[in-house]
Amino acid sequence: MKKLENKIALVTGGSRGIGAAISKKLAREGATVLFTFSHATEKAQAVVAEIKEAGGNAVAIQADSSDSQQITDTVNAAIAKFGHIDILVSNAGIYIGKAFEDHTLEDYERIMSINVRAVYLAAHAVAKQMSAGGRIITIGSNLADNSLSSQTTLYTMSKSALQGFTRGLARDLGPKGITVNLVQPGPIDTDMNPSNTEHAEFLRGRMAIPKYGTGEDIAGLVSFLASEEGNFITGSALTIDGGFNA
Numbered sequence: 747m748k749k750l751e752n753k754i755a756l757v758t759g760g761s762r763g764i765g766a767a768i769s770k771k772l773a774r775e776g777a778t779v780l781f782t783f784s785h786a787t788e789k790a791q792a793v794v795a796e797i798k799e800a801g802g803n804a805v806a807i808q809a810d811s812s813d814s815q816q817i818t819d820t821v822n823a824a825i826a827k828f829g830h831i832d833i834l835v836s837n838a839g840i841y842i843g844k845a846f847e848d849h850t851l852e853d854y855e856r857i858m859s860i861n862v863r864a865v866y867l868a869a870h871a872v873a874k875q876m877s878a879g880g881r882i883i884t885i886g887s888n889l890a891d892n893s894l895s896s897q898t899t900l901y902t903m904s905k906s907a908l909q910g911f912t913r914g915l916a917r918d919l920g921p922k923g924i925t926v927n928l929v930q931p932g933p934i935d936t937d938m939n940p941s942n943t944e945h946a947e948f949l950r951g952r953m954a955i956p957k958y959g960t961g962e963d964i965a966g967l968v969s970f971l972a973s974e975e976g977n978f979i980t981g982s983a984l985t986i987d988g989g990f991n992a
């Protein structure tokens with residue numbers, strides 16, 4: 747029996763990058779995977795097709811994490827269809843990098859709505875029906891512990907909020923047998939952070955292992971946390987960054 751057999755997983759932002767790798771990995775481990783995306787319909791369909799070709803089960807749902815109603819409706823519809831959610835992976839996130847003086851209120855509202863509010867709302871909707879063995883896993887960033895350069899203020903602030911969220915919620919849900927953890931990647935080769943730029947060269951220079959990670963590296967840790975093997979890890983921020991923060 748596969749280690750996530752009979753589990754229902756909801757992953758936000760599964761059409762590309764880290765979220766796509768997580769969706770594929772959880773499906774390979776036997777979970778039925780529902781994942782959201784905002785715009786990339788064709789890429790989302792390609793992820794579903796790849797999962798199904800490999801014998802897995804996946805559904806892509808267009809839902810914008812910046813819209814609180816869409817997040818809550820998506821979780822509630824998933825629960826109505828499948829009865830429950832066992833694994834929530836809040837992965838969708840954006841980066842806004844600009845000089846602090848150029849920030850607008852819209853920048854603040856947008857990054858906080860996707861990187862923080864949607865994480866909170868999805869967990870809130872899921873927790874009401876989640877039973878013992880449930881998993882709430884959020885994708886943060888190693889920058890929450892090490893804001894490496896200028897122009898990271900908004901992003902770092904949003905990812906740091908997830909640390910407090912994780913610690914608090916672990917205590918709220920621990921008595922129900924639900925674990926809550928934060929995975930903090932370092933440089934991972936995706937559309938958000940391509941490995942072939944001048945900035946990437948700078949980032950590699952800060953790493954103990956001077957090479958970018960892959961979505962699969964992150965998916966492996968998420969899958970471990972989601973499985974029975976991760977049952978005693980909760981309230982933790984697990985950094986997976988090739989030694990960037992070492």
Ligand code: NDP
Pocket residue numbers: 758759760761762763764765766782783784785786787789809810811812837838839840841860885886887888930931932933934935936937938939
């Ligand atoms: P990408 O930009 O490559 O992919 C982002 C994914 O999130 C896409 O599937 C995208 O959907 C989805 N998404 C973005 N905005 C929304 C929204 N408003 N509503 C719903 N879905 C949305 O990012 P990564 O894969 O690199 O990043 C994934 C997570 O990992 C993020 O939280 C990021 O902050 C974090 N992270 C990434 C690092 C890296 O180096 N790559 C390092 C540390 C943390 P669509 O395709 O439809 O646009």
